[in-house]
Amino acid sequence: MKEFYESEFMIETEVPQGELIISRTDLKGNIIYANDSFSYISGYHPEELIGKSHNIVRHPDMPKAVFADLWQKLNSDGKWEGIVKNLRKDKGYYWVYANISGIFKDGVLIEYKSIRTPISFKDKLRAQNKYDEIRNRDGENIRKVVYS
Template identity: 40%
Template sequence: MAEIFLTPDSLITSKTDLNGKITYGNDDFVRFSGYSEEEFLYKPHNLIRHPDMPRIAFKLLWDTIKGGQEFFAFVKNLNKHQQAYWVFANVTPSYDSSGKIIGYYSVRRCPSKEGVKTLENVYKQLIEAEKRGGMEASLRALQEILRQVNMTYENLCIHLQKQGKVSGWYGV
Protein backbone atom coordinates (compact mmCIF):
# COMPACT_ATOMS: atom_id res chain seq x y z
CA MET A 1 0.00 0.00 0.00
CA ALA A 2 1.37 3.41 -0.97
CA GLU A 3 2.04 6.04 1.66
CA ILE A 4 2.00 9.82 1.40
CA PHE A 5 3.46 12.28 3.90
CA LEU A 6 2.33 15.56 5.33
CA THR A 7 4.72 18.46 5.06
CA PRO A 8 5.67 20.51 8.12
CA ASP A 9 3.27 23.27 7.03
CA SER A 10 0.29 20.92 6.44
CA LEU A 11 -2.72 21.74 8.57
CA ILE A 12 -5.68 19.43 8.00
CA THR A 13 -8.85 20.67 9.65
CA SER A 14 -12.36 19.31 9.74
CA LYS A 15 -15.54 19.68 11.72
CA THR A 16 -18.16 17.06 12.50
CA ASP A 17 -21.59 16.96 14.02
CA LEU A 18 -22.25 15.09 17.26
CA ASN A 19 -22.39 11.77 15.37
CA GLY A 20 -19.06 12.21 13.60
CA LYS A 21 -20.47 13.22 10.21
CA ILE A 22 -18.24 15.71 8.41
CA THR A 23 -19.65 19.23 8.15
CA TYR A 24 -16.43 20.96 7.01
CA GLY A 25 -13.04 20.06 5.59
CA ASN A 26 -10.34 22.53 4.55
CA ASP A 27 -8.19 22.41 1.41
CA ASP A 28 -5.57 20.18 3.11
CA PHE A 29 -8.36 17.77 4.10
CA VAL A 30 -9.36 17.58 0.42
CA ARG A 31 -5.72 17.25 -0.67
CA PHE A 32 -4.75 14.41 1.67
CA SER A 33 -8.08 12.55 1.82
CA GLY A 34 -8.45 12.57 -1.96
CA TYR A 35 -12.18 13.25 -1.58
CA SER A 36 -13.94 16.29 -2.95
CA GLU A 37 -16.15 18.30 -0.64
CA GLU A 38 -19.20 16.82 -2.36
CA GLU A 39 -17.91 13.32 -1.61
CA PHE A 40 -17.16 13.80 2.09
CA LEU A 41 -19.77 16.27 3.37
CA TYR A 42 -22.24 14.63 5.77
CA LYS A 43 -20.39 11.31 5.56
CA PRO A 44 -18.95 9.64 8.67
CA HIS A 45 -15.42 10.84 9.48
CA ASN A 46 -14.33 7.19 9.57
CA LEU A 47 -14.48 7.46 5.77
CA ILE A 48 -10.69 7.88 6.03
CA ARG A 49 -10.11 5.30 8.77
CA HIS A 50 -7.20 2.96 8.10
CA PRO A 51 -7.67 -0.72 9.03
CA ASP A 52 -4.33 -0.59 10.90
CA MET A 53 -5.94 1.62 13.55
CA PRO A 54 -7.10 -0.19 16.69
CA ARG A 55 -10.73 0.33 17.63
CA ILE A 56 -9.72 1.12 21.22
CA ALA A 57 -8.05 4.35 20.05
CA PHE A 58 -11.39 5.59 18.71
CA LYS A 59 -13.26 4.48 21.82
CA LEU A 60 -10.85 6.58 23.89
CA LEU A 61 -11.33 9.48 21.47
CA TRP A 62 -15.12 9.41 21.71
CA ASP A 63 -15.16 8.90 25.49
CA THR A 64 -12.84 11.89 25.90
CA ILE A 65 -14.47 14.39 23.55
CA LYS A 66 -18.03 13.49 24.58
CA GLY A 67 -16.85 14.27 28.11
CA GLY A 68 -15.88 17.77 26.99
CA GLN A 69 -12.11 17.23 26.94
CA GLU A 70 -9.65 17.61 24.07
CA PHE A 71 -7.91 14.54 22.68
CA PHE A 72 -4.47 14.02 21.13
CA ALA A 73 -3.39 10.98 19.11
CA PHE A 74 -1.30 9.67 16.27
CA VAL A 75 -3.70 8.41 13.60
CA LYS A 76 -3.08 6.47 10.43
CA ASN A 77 -5.60 7.41 7.75
CA LEU A 78 -6.41 5.94 4.35
CA ASN A 79 -7.37 8.22 1.49
CA LYS A 80 -9.70 7.62 -1.44
CA HIS A 81 -6.79 6.36 -3.57
CA GLN A 82 -5.77 3.74 -0.97
CA GLN A 83 -2.75 5.78 0.16
CA ALA A 84 -1.95 5.77 3.86
CA TYR A 85 -0.93 8.91 5.74
CA TRP A 86 -0.13 9.52 9.40
CA VAL A 87 -1.22 12.60 11.32
CA PHE A 88 -0.84 14.01 14.80
CA ALA A 89 -4.44 14.86 15.67
CA ASN A 90 -6.00 17.20 18.19
CA VAL A 91 -9.78 16.88 18.51
CA THR A 92 -11.84 19.29 20.61
CA PRO A 93 -15.53 19.73 21.29
CA SER A 94 -17.30 22.76 19.79
CA TYR A 95 -19.82 24.53 22.01
CA ASP A 96 -22.82 26.75 21.47
CA SER A 97 -23.37 29.99 23.41
CA SER A 98 -24.99 28.10 26.29
CA GLY A 99 -22.02 25.74 26.71
CA LYS A 100 -23.64 22.71 25.06
CA ILE A 101 -21.45 20.52 22.82
CA ILE A 102 -22.70 20.89 19.24
CA GLY A 103 -19.93 19.10 17.32
CA TYR A 104 -16.22 18.47 17.14
CA TYR A 105 -13.26 20.21 15.56
CA SER A 106 -10.11 18.37 14.52
CA VAL A 107 -6.71 19.75 13.57
CA ARG A 108 -4.08 17.39 12.18
CA ARG A 109 -0.41 18.18 11.71
CA CYS A 110 2.68 16.43 10.47
CA PRO A 111 3.56 13.75 13.04
CA SER A 112 7.03 13.08 14.40
CA LYS A 113 8.68 10.16 12.60
CA GLU A 114 9.79 8.52 15.86
CA GLY A 115 6.29 8.89 17.28
CA VAL A 116 4.81 7.18 14.22
CA LYS A 117 7.36 4.38 14.48
CA THR A 118 6.61 3.83 18.16
CA LEU A 119 2.84 4.00 17.87
CA GLU A 120 2.75 1.87 14.75
CA ASN A 121 4.22 -0.91 16.89
CA VAL A 122 1.85 -0.16 19.78
CA TYR A 123 -1.16 -0.19 17.43
CA LYS A 124 -0.11 -3.55 15.94
CA GLN A 125 -0.07 -4.99 19.45
CA LEU A 126 -3.48 -3.52 20.23
CA ILE A 127 -5.00 -4.88 17.01
CA GLU A 128 -3.65 -8.33 17.80
CA ALA A 129 -5.19 -8.09 21.27
CA GLU A 130 -8.52 -7.04 19.69
CA LYS A 131 -8.40 -10.06 17.37
CA ARG A 132 -7.84 -12.37 20.34
CA GLY A 133 -10.18 -10.85 22.90
CA GLY A 134 -12.01 -7.81 21.56
CA MET A 135 -11.94 -4.28 22.92
CA GLU A 136 -11.46 -5.42 26.50
CA ALA A 137 -8.23 -7.23 25.61
CA SER A 138 -7.04 -4.24 23.62
CA LEU A 139 -7.77 -1.91 26.54
CA ARG A 140 -5.83 -4.18 28.93
CA ALA A 141 -2.87 -4.24 26.52
CA LEU A 142 -2.96 -0.44 26.23
CA GLN A 143 -3.22 -0.03 30.00
CA GLU A 144 -0.12 -2.20 30.44
CA ILE A 145 1.82 -0.10 27.95
CA LEU A 146 0.71 3.10 29.67
CA ARG A 147 1.69 1.64 33.04
CA GLN A 148 5.19 0.96 31.68
CA VAL A 149 5.63 4.59 30.59
CA ASN A 150 3.65 6.02 33.51
CA MET A 151 1.56 8.26 31.22
CA THR A 152 -1.96 8.61 29.92
CA TYR A 153 -2.57 7.82 26.26
CA GLU A 154 -2.82 11.50 25.34
CA ASN A 155 0.29 12.38 27.35
CA LEU A 156 2.20 9.60 25.59
CA CYS A 157 1.10 10.95 22.19
CA ILE A 158 1.99 14.54 23.09
CA HIS A 159 5.36 13.42 24.46
CA LEU A 160 6.13 11.39 21.33
CA GLN A 161 5.20 14.35 19.14
CA LYS A 162 7.49 16.70 21.06
CA GLN A 163 10.34 14.37 22.08
CA GLY A 164 10.08 11.56 19.52
CA LYS A 165 10.63 8.85 22.14
CA VAL A 166 10.17 8.02 25.79
CA SER A 167 13.47 7.96 27.64
CA GLY A 168 14.26 4.51 29.05
CA TRP A 169 11.31 2.83 27.28
CA TYR A 170 11.92 0.86 24.16
CA GLY A 171 8.33 0.27 23.28
CA VAL A 172 6.80 -2.98 22.26
Protein backbone atom coordinates in the same frame (compact mmCIF):
# COMPACT_ATOMS: atom_id res chain seq x y z
CA MET B 1 -7.98 -13.36 11.55
CA LYS B 2 -8.59 -11.51 8.32
CA GLU B 3 -5.93 -10.86 5.73
CA PHE B 4 -6.71 -7.33 4.64
CA TYR B 5 -3.49 -6.29 3.14
CA GLU B 6 -2.41 -5.88 -0.40
CA SER B 7 0.51 -3.85 -1.69
CA GLU B 8 -1.86 -1.03 -2.69
CA PHE B 9 -2.11 -0.18 1.01
CA MET B 10 1.57 0.63 1.23
CA ILE B 11 1.94 4.04 -0.36
CA GLU B 12 2.31 6.87 2.12
CA THR B 13 1.35 10.46 1.52
CA GLU B 14 3.52 12.59 3.76
CA VAL B 15 1.76 15.55 5.30
CA PRO B 16 4.03 18.54 4.59
CA GLN B 17 5.39 20.59 7.51
CA GLY B 18 3.15 23.56 8.23
CA GLU B 19 0.08 21.87 6.75
CA LEU B 20 -3.05 21.93 8.93
CA ILE B 21 -5.70 19.35 8.11
CA ILE B 22 -8.96 20.63 9.54
CA SER B 23 -12.44 19.18 9.75
CA ARG B 24 -15.59 19.82 11.76
CA THR B 25 -18.20 17.22 12.56
CA ASP B 26 -21.63 17.07 14.12
CA LEU B 27 -21.88 15.36 17.50
CA LYS B 28 -22.09 11.93 15.83
CA GLY B 29 -18.87 12.38 13.85
CA ASN B 30 -20.42 13.24 10.48
CA ILE B 31 -18.22 15.66 8.54
CA ILE B 32 -19.71 19.13 8.09
CA TYR B 33 -16.56 20.99 7.04
CA ALA B 34 -13.30 19.93 5.39
CA ASN B 35 -10.50 22.37 4.55
CA ASP B 36 -8.48 22.16 1.32
CA SER B 37 -5.62 20.32 3.06
CA PHE B 38 -7.96 17.58 4.25
CA SER B 39 -9.32 17.16 0.75
CA TYR B 40 -5.87 17.22 -0.86
CA ILE B 41 -4.16 14.84 1.58
CA SER B 42 -7.06 12.35 1.78
CA GLY B 43 -7.57 12.39 -1.98
CA TYR B 44 -11.30 13.10 -1.71
CA HIS B 45 -13.14 16.03 -3.27
CA PRO B 46 -14.66 18.16 -0.45
CA GLU B 47 -18.14 17.23 -1.75
CA GLU B 48 -17.34 13.55 -1.19
CA LEU B 49 -16.43 14.26 2.44
CA ILE B 50 -19.27 16.53 3.57
CA GLY B 51 -22.12 14.57 5.14
CA LYS B 52 -20.06 11.37 5.46
CA SER B 53 -19.07 9.74 8.73
CA HIS B 54 -15.48 10.58 9.63
CA ASN B 55 -14.77 6.88 9.45
CA ILE B 56 -14.54 7.40 5.67
CA VAL B 57 -10.79 7.85 6.33
CA ARG B 58 -10.52 5.08 8.90
CA HIS B 59 -7.49 2.92 8.25
CA PRO B 60 -7.72 -0.82 9.08
CA ASP B 61 -4.46 -0.49 11.07
CA MET B 62 -6.27 1.66 13.62
CA PRO B 63 -7.40 -0.43 16.60
CA LYS B 64 -11.05 -0.22 17.65
CA ALA B 65 -9.85 0.57 21.19
CA VAL B 66 -8.31 3.88 20.06
CA PHE B 67 -11.66 5.16 18.78
CA ALA B 68 -13.50 3.81 21.82
CA ASP B 69 -11.07 5.91 23.91
CA LEU B 70 -11.55 8.90 21.59
CA TRP B 71 -15.35 8.90 21.99
CA GLN B 72 -15.18 8.22 25.71
CA LYS B 73 -12.79 11.17 26.18
CA LEU B 74 -14.93 13.41 23.95
CA ASN B 75 -17.97 12.53 26.05
CA SER B 76 -16.23 13.00 29.41
CA ASP B 77 -13.61 15.76 28.82
CA GLY B 78 -14.79 17.23 25.49
CA LYS B 79 -11.37 16.65 23.92
CA TRP B 80 -8.95 14.01 22.68
CA GLU B 81 -5.53 14.06 21.12
CA GLY B 82 -3.40 11.35 19.64
CA ILE B 83 -1.74 9.82 16.63
CA VAL B 84 -3.96 8.57 13.81
CA LYS B 85 -3.16 6.66 10.63
CA ASN B 86 -5.75 7.56 8.03
CA LEU B 87 -6.79 5.90 4.78
CA ARG B 88 -6.75 7.85 1.52
CA LYS B 89 -9.34 7.38 -1.18
CA ASP B 90 -6.69 5.56 -3.27
CA LYS B 91 -6.03 3.20 -0.28
CA GLY B 92 -2.73 4.85 0.55
CA TYR B 93 -2.28 6.32 4.01
CA TYR B 94 -1.16 9.37 5.94
CA TRP B 95 -0.16 9.84 9.56
CA VAL B 96 -1.22 12.80 11.68
CA TYR B 97 -1.28 14.09 15.21
CA ALA B 98 -4.96 14.94 15.80
CA ASN B 99 -6.28 17.41 18.31
CA ILE B 100 -10.07 17.14 18.67
CA SER B 101 -12.21 19.44 20.78
CA GLY B 102 -15.75 20.74 21.11
CA ILE B 103 -17.27 23.85 19.58
CA PHE B 104 -19.71 25.57 21.91
CA LYS B 105 -22.54 28.01 21.26
CA ASP B 106 -24.00 29.81 24.27
CA GLY B 107 -22.27 27.24 26.48
CA VAL B 108 -23.82 24.29 24.64
CA LEU B 109 -21.68 21.74 22.79
CA ILE B 110 -22.80 21.82 19.15
CA GLU B 111 -19.94 20.38 17.04
CA TYR B 112 -16.44 18.92 17.17
CA LYS B 113 -13.37 20.16 15.34
CA SER B 114 -10.15 18.36 14.60
CA ILE B 115 -6.85 20.01 13.75
CA ARG B 116 -4.11 17.70 12.48
CA THR B 117 -0.41 18.22 12.01
CA PRO B 118 2.44 16.04 10.66
CA ILE B 119 4.46 13.69 12.89
CA SER B 120 8.04 12.46 12.72
CA PHE B 121 9.13 9.20 11.12
CA LYS B 122 10.10 7.90 14.58
CA ASP B 123 6.63 8.65 15.93
CA LYS B 124 5.07 6.85 12.96
CA LEU B 125 7.14 3.73 13.70
CA ARG B 126 6.30 3.88 17.39
CA ALA B 127 2.58 4.31 16.71
CA GLN B 128 2.55 1.56 14.07
CA ASN B 129 4.14 -0.90 16.53
CA LYS B 130 1.82 0.12 19.34
CA TYR B 131 -1.31 -0.17 17.17
CA ASP B 132 -0.12 -3.53 15.78
CA GLU B 133 0.23 -4.79 19.36
CA ILE B 134 -3.22 -3.56 20.36
CA ARG B 135 -4.88 -5.16 17.31
CA ASN B 136 -3.01 -8.37 17.98
CA ARG B 137 -4.08 -8.29 21.65
CA ASP B 138 -7.70 -7.62 20.70
CA GLY B 139 -7.82 -10.26 17.96
CA GLU B 140 -8.33 -7.72 15.18
CA ASN B 141 -6.93 -7.91 11.67
CA ILE B 142 -3.19 -8.31 11.22
CA ARG B 143 -1.09 -6.86 8.46
CA LYS B 144 -0.08 -9.09 5.63
CA VAL B 145 1.91 -7.80 2.72
CA VAL B 146 1.21 -9.55 -0.56
CA TYR B 147 3.78 -9.47 -3.35
CA SER B 148 2.63 -10.09 -6.87
